[in-house]
Amino acid sequence: TIGAAITAVGGWVPPYRLTNQELEKLVDTNDEWIRTRTGIRERRILKGEGQGTSVMATKAVEELCQKRNLDPAEIDAVICATISPDMLFPCTANLVCEAVGAKNALSFDMLAACSGFIYALETGANYIRSGLYKKVVVIGADKMSATINYQDRETCVIFGDGAGAVLLEPNDEGLGVIDAILRTDASGKDLIFLRGGGSAHPMTEESVRRGDQYFKQDGRAVFKHAVTRMADAAEQMMVRHGLSSDDVAYLVPHQANQRIIKATAERMGVDMSKVLVNIDRYGNTTGGTIPLCLWDWETTFKKGDNLILAAFGGGFTWGSIYLKW
Ligand code: ACO
Numbered sequence: 001t002i003g004a005a006i007t008a009v010g011g012w013v014p015p016y017r018l019t020n021q022e023l024e025k026l027v028d029t030n031d032e033w034i035r036t037r038t039g040i041r042e043r044r045i046l047k048g049e050g051q052g053t054s055v056m057a058t059k060a061v062e063e064l065c066q067k068r069n070l071d072p073a074e075i076d077a078v079i080c081a082t083i084s085p086d087m088l089f090p091c092t093a094n095l096v097c098e099a100v101g102a103k104n105a106l107s108f109d110m111l112a113a114c115s116g117f118i119y120a121l122e123t124g125a126n127y128i129r130s131g132l133y134k135k136v137v138v139i140g141a142d143k144m145s146a147t148i149n150y151q152d153r154e155t156c157v158i159f160g161d162g163a164g165a166v167l168l169e170p171n172d173e174g175l176g177v178i179d180a181i182l183r184t185d186a187s188g189k190d191l192i193f194l195r196g197g198g199s200a201h202p203m204t205e206e207s208v209r210r211g212d213q214y215f216k217q218d219g220r221a222v223f224k225h226a227v228t229r230m231a232d233a234a235e236q237m238m239v240r241h242g243l244s245s246d247d248v249a250y251l252v253p254h255q256a257n258q259r260i261i262k263a264t265a266e267r268m269g270v271d272m273s274k275v276l277v278n279i280d281r282y283g284n285t286t287g288g289t290i291p292l293c294l295w296d297w298e299t300t301f302k303k304g305d306n307l308i309l310a311a312f313g314g315g316f317t318w319g320s321i322y323l324k325w
Helices: 020-026 031-038 053-068 092-100 113-129 205-210 219-240 258-268 286-297
Strands: 003-012 016-019 042-045 077-081 106-110 136-143 161-171 176-184 250-253 306-313 317-324
Touching (some): 003 053, 003 286, 016 020, 020 031, 031 258, 042 161, 053 077, 053 092, 053 136, 053 161, 092 106, 092 136, 106 113, 113 161, 113 176, 136 286, 161 176, 219 306, 219 317, 250 286, 258 306
Parallel strands (some): 077 106, 077 136, 250 306
Antiparallel strands (some): 003 161, 003 176, 016 042, 306 317
């Protein structure tokens, strides 16, 4: 069978840094609470009228093309994992194709919240495995600041903006996306959601007054599910492939909370020195977290390294991916 290997990584975060100290001026919070409860020191915010998620995703894909010396016209498919598309349609991936000049690609967005990137990565890998597609771009990007109520201290301290992207190409050396465990359970639909603007909840003056345009979550309830399900999926993957903690070179977890990351690593028996953490610098960028980790640590990975990617988020959605670098 044909493998689907990651052959290039791109990323982009906006220059503006929203620090904990600045948040102290907006809501009743403090740097110590945010650091100890979440691990976050600052997050990036995309400023500017009319600047949406596609702006960041485009920069990530441009970098990836540059690194691989790839003509965007050669790209066969672009998949963008996001919950903050520029608009309901056209989709964000569609806008990125135009911006980078991917004239011969199909494109669509994937909506699986914080698990979006691993859902999209497995989907992209399947296009490659089919033998019909040779170059598939998978993006994880979110402008979470567009969905956040900056008077709600329970969410505004957590989220940030950013984008990462990878290129998948066929591989016959056994490298790439080896396996995926992806799950979904809508019993979480009232614990983490953004209702406004959806077809069941069109925007009205009344819905705006209610705050339906904002991201909402019951953090404490979501936390419990996140810890067990992310760890379950990661552990299950190790068992399925007979991987010991020594066999795992790196755990690449979704960056929702430093405490969730630690709990997952502990359950897997993986030392924190092998766990990629950049939540301190970017906060939770939803679709962006995992590809931004790959972007930050790309030069550290060695060919053939075993990576376990794991995520949990809105839906609920969760899962893990076993990737050979
Ligand atoms: N600053 C200061 N105090 C705060 C803040 C804040 N920003 N936010 C909440 N508090 C207070 C609460 O009011 C509460 O006070 P009380 O004890 O007087 O009632 C106290 O701090 C503790 O609140 P908890 O909600 O229990 O805090 P917790 O330790 O659970 O941390 C957090 C909250 C960070 C949201 C955590 O629950 C979490 O990370 N949850 C999981 C989030 C997640 O994984 N989401 C899914 C991914 S996101 C996606 O899919 C898009």
